[in-house]
Amino acid sequence: MRLLFLGDLVGKTGRNAVIERLPSLVDDHALDFVIVNGENAAGGFGITEEICQDVIDAGADVVTLGNHSWDQREALVFIERQDRLLRPVNYPKGTPGRGANLYNARNGARVLVMNVMGRIYMDALDDPFxxxxxxxxxxxxxxxxxAVVIDMHAEATSEKQAMGHFLDGRVSLVVGTHTHVPTADHQILAHGTxxxxxxxxxxxYDGVLGMDKEEPINRFLRKIPGARFQPATGEATICGVAVEVDLNTGLATHIAPLRLGPNLSETIPDFWN
Structure with missing residues (x-):
């Protein structure tokens, strides 16, 4: 089974790039299941119902969130009726929506997707482990x-790595989101995750974490907030990770990064060919 996970959509340029290119990625590479993190999709902060539906219509089977889950207040309402949108599972009991759900892939496989948020340098939610x-x-x-996929939305690499090893052999993929910079440590752990x-x-990527450069630089130089952060509007690069899963075991047989667009070196998983 071929899984694709795409990192945080940032603003209009990021979401439009994914909406435009995802349908052909699904068709050309026979992708069975696609997950997209959408927590920065609406102007860099949160997600709206219309954007969520556009991403799903483009081919995403699930949209995950993170610490900006509720920046668009309508999300508190529509998440209850949109079962393909997940917020972190370790929000307190009674928080709207769901943090995990079981979905059917295009090939008929049952895929459990879970969104969980770390606690180091983040909001103090319940224990993610x-x-x-x-x-x-x-x-x-x-x-x-x-198959089981975990979106670990966290600041600290150590916390993400610990989650990966904690779940090794019990899930198909643990992938980190939130820091907006693709890492080079894609691997299959000792027990197959x-x-x-x-x-x-x-x-x-010609910005600061997807935002226009001027205001972040100003805040570092002057230590005084000025204007609101605004997403950068140049051409977007699509970044994510592709995984091939053995459905006899649920464990991974291949993993590779995906990068499409300017600024970063492009790469397409060789096992897609």
């Missing part, structure tokens, strides 16, 4: 799910 463990107990790979510390972002 305990939250993931509870969801896996309820929907174990090989019994209920054929694919791992990457950060998938990067889908946005303009």
């Amino acid at each position: 305990a939250a993931v463990e509870r969801e896996l107990d309820a929907c174990p790979m090989g019994e209920v799910a054929d 694919a791992y990457m510390s950060d998938a990067g972002m889908c946005g303009d």
Whole structure:
């Protein structure tokens, strides 16, 4: 089974690039399941119902969120009726929406997707390790799910790596989001789980984490907030990670980064050919 995970969509340029190119990626490379992190899709902060639906219509099977989940207040309402939108599973009990769900892939496989947020330098949510463990107990790979994907939305690489090793052999993929810079540590861990510390972002890399350069530089120089951060509007680069999963085990057989666009070196997974 071929999985594709795309990193944080940042603003109009990032989401439009994905909406335009995702349909051909799905068709040309026979992708079975696609997950997109959309927490920065609406002007760099949160997601709207219209944007969420546009991304799903383009070929995303699931859209995940993170610390900007509620920046667009309408998300608190429409997430209840949109079962393909996930917020972090370790939000407190009673938070709208869901943090994990089981979906059917194009090839008929059952895929459990989970969104979880780290706690180091982030909002103090519930324990992410305990939250993931509870969801896996309820929907174990090989019994209920054929594959399991974890979007670990976190600041600290150490916390992401710890989650990868904690889940090694029990899930198909642990991939980090939030820092907007693709890492070079894509690998299959010792017991068969694919791992990457950060998938990067889908946005303009001629900026600061997808934002226009001027205001972030000003804040570093003067230590005084000026204007609101605005997404950079140059041509976007699409970044993510592709994984091939053996459905007999649920474990990964291949992993490779995907980068399409300017500023970064382009790469397409060789096992897609």
